[in-house]
Amino acid sequence: xxxxxxxxxxxxxxxxxxxxxxxxxxxxEILMLRETPGRAGAVSEEPHVGEAPDIYVERIARxxxxxxxxxxxxxxxxxxxxxxxxxxxxxxxxxxxxxxDANDAMAMLRRxxxxxxxxxxxxxxxxxxxxMHQALSRSEVSFADLSDDTLRxxxxxxxxxxxxxxxxxxxxxxxxxxxxxxxxxxxxxLPLHEAAQLLKLTGIKTL
Numbered sequence: 001x002x003x004x005x006x007x008x009x010x011x012x013x014x015x016x017x018x019x020x021x022x023x024x025x026x027x028x029e030i031l032m033l034r035e036t037p038g039r040a041g042a043v044s045e046e047p048h049v050g051e052a053p054d055i056y057v058e059r060i061a062r063x064x065x066x067x068x069x070x071x072x073x074x075x076x077x078x079x080x081x082x083x084x085x086x087x088x089x090x091x092x093x094x095x096x097x098x099x100x101d102a103n104d105a106m107a108m109l110r111r112x113x114x115x116x117x118x119x120x121x122x123x124x125x126x127x128x129x130x131x132m133h134q135a136l137s138r139s140e141v142s143f144a145d146l147s148d149d150t151l152r153x154x155x156x157x158x159x160x161x162x163x164x165x166x167x168x169x170x171x172x173x174x175x176x177x178x179x180x181x182x183x184x185x186x187x188x189x190l191p192l193h194e195a196a197q198l199l200k201l202t203g204i205k206t207l
Contacts, residue, residue, distance in 0.1 A: 011068035053090035060086040061122035081202035082126040089165025091117040105166040114145040125198040137191035139182025
């Protein structure tokens with residue numbers, strides 16, 4: 001087993017997670033997982049029937065980490081700590097993932113308009129030795145009442161379509177938000193407090 005440098009693997013396509021890791025000075029290499037269903041490395045993000053949102057998001061982060069660990073060894077890559085994360089939006093116990101189209105995005109945003117919802121982000125880290133550690137960030141976000149004209153204009157942009165709940169806190173949708181309770185970075189996709197604490201378990205220093 002070849003141990004690599006002080007970098008980690010980030011098993012995520014999210015540019016926001018990359019930005020957040022850079023913010024706290026973590027060096028990383030992107031580890032892409034295969035996305036074709038049925039192939040090694042694929043992780044289905046479909047919720048199980050009756051699965052609670054917190055259980056769901058923790059399971060997906062864990063399965064991504066397990067898949068990444070297998071990929072590192074299957075591809076004979078240098079061994080580094082692996083970080084994965086998954087974010088979901090939940091309201092009334094429902095899991096709101098990424099929208100499939102503009103109609104889906106409109107429906108989600110109408111559901112969030114004028115209400116408070118939860119954003120859950122689970123982080124999973126695997127150490128050099130294959131031990132897994134997890135943490136869960138819970139935040140609450142309150143939206144103002146939003147007109148259909150406003151929502152249509154937002155959905156005409158590219159912003160909603162790769163984000164759970166159809167919005168990004170760091171983008172144009174910031175103007176919809178009346179109040180936040182919790183972790184801004186967690187809402188963005190990677191809670192930095194929790195991520196830093198988990199990375200310390202692998203010997204990665206953030207300061």
